[in-house]
Amino acid sequence: MKKNSMIITPKPNDPEVQILAKELEKKGISVEYFVPAETIVDIDTFWERFDHLDPRGALVRGFGAAATQKIFFRLDVLSAIEEFGITLINSRESLEIASDKFLTSIFLKNHKIPTPRTIICEDAVKALDNFDILGGDVILKPLYGSKGIGITRLNDKAFAENVIYTLGELNEIFYLQEFVNHYNRDIRVLVLGDEAVAGMYRIADNWKTNIYAGAKMEKIKLTKELKRLAVKAAQVVKTEIAGVDIIESEKGLQVIEVNSIPGFTALQKVVNTNLAEKIIDFFLKKISK
Ligand SMILES: Nc1ncnc2c1ncn2[C@@H]1O[C@H](COP(=O)(O)OP(=O)(O)O)[C@@H](O)[C@H]1O
Numbered sequence: 001m002k003k004n005s006m007i008i009t010p011k012p013n014d015p016e017v018q019i020l021a022k023e024l025e026k027k028g029i030s031v032e033y034f035v036p037a038e039t040i041v042d043i044d045t046f047w048e049r050f051d052h053l054d055p056r057g058a059l060v061r062g063f064g065a066a067a068t069q070k071i072f073f074r075l076d077v078l079s080a081i082e083e084f085g086i087t088l089i090n091s092r093e094s095l096e097i098a099s100d101k102f103l104t105s106i107f108l109k110n111h112k113i114p115t116p117r118t119i120i121c122e123d124a125v126k127a128l129d130n131f132d133i134l135g136g137d138v139i140l141k142p143l144y145g146s147k148g149i150g151i152t153r154l155n156d157k158a159f160a161e162n163v164i165y166t167l168g169e170l171n172e173i174f175y176l177q178e179f180v181n182h183y184n185r186d187i188r189v190l191v192l193g194d195e196a197v198a199g200m201y202r203i204a205d206n207w208k209t210n211i212y213a214g215a216k217m218e219k220i221k222l223t224k225e226l227k228r229l230a231v232k233a234a235q236v237v238k239t240e241i242a243g244v245d246i247i248e249s250e251k252g253l254q255v256i257e258v259n260s261i262p263g264f265t266a267l268q269k270v271v272n273t274n275l276a277e278k279i280i281d282f283f284l285k286k287i288s289k
């Protein structure tokens, strides 16, 4: 019987999704797509949508940006799919922790993984106090976000006041992190299970080193220390396919985040192994158990 697999994604046409689908198809596995924002759940029949999956797994490549309420619903849809016996890679639990910068910080800290000092609160007045507590030079990040979008550095009190009060009016939560000088460079490591598969430097002309923000990638030889740290960070946030961001600070290596839907296009440009194939091999190994 022909094998069927599923990719959960907000954008089936996304080039990386298409590359991953081709890798599955090369192995004789047909691929269908599930778009979380389009879900219509009839609780009598929803399970039927997943009944023919063989092996019993789905690859999660995102659930789309949305307001918090919708994010909760979409995570719940993932829980429902797991309830039907489908193994999600990454799991709902992973996506819940790794997509949320607050929870990620807590898990990293609680497992003694070096990460910059961070204070989170709802109240704008308290947020401004925390700006001072963190030394008056902070990075303000949206709780759910990626590619550096919406991340701002605040190092001027009057400007910080302005930004914080304005965001307070919009009911934002304040995730404030001490600014750590990394000389405009960080390291991205792709982790699959207990293996750090590949990595790159991302070098920018300013503090924001996301490729999306214009940083350039460069080859890196991953040291044992980097590999160990990346794998441990991925594991503590229960993420099997992970993109771990690490900065080299004066105090040593620090993990700033773990991505549970890591891109691989930029990384692929500086390594020889076929990353999409590696990801699919890992996914199939995990769900075929
Ligand atoms: N505490 C920090 N100090 C200095 N630079 C930071 C800090 N946190 C993040 N950055 C920079 O901003 C980039 C984006 O931050 P990150 O937490 O990875 O969010 P995103 O999910 O948007 O990628 C990082 O790659 C890094 O270059």
Ligand SMILES: [Mg+2]
Binding pocket: 147, 148, 210, 245, 257
């Ligand atoms: Mg990042």
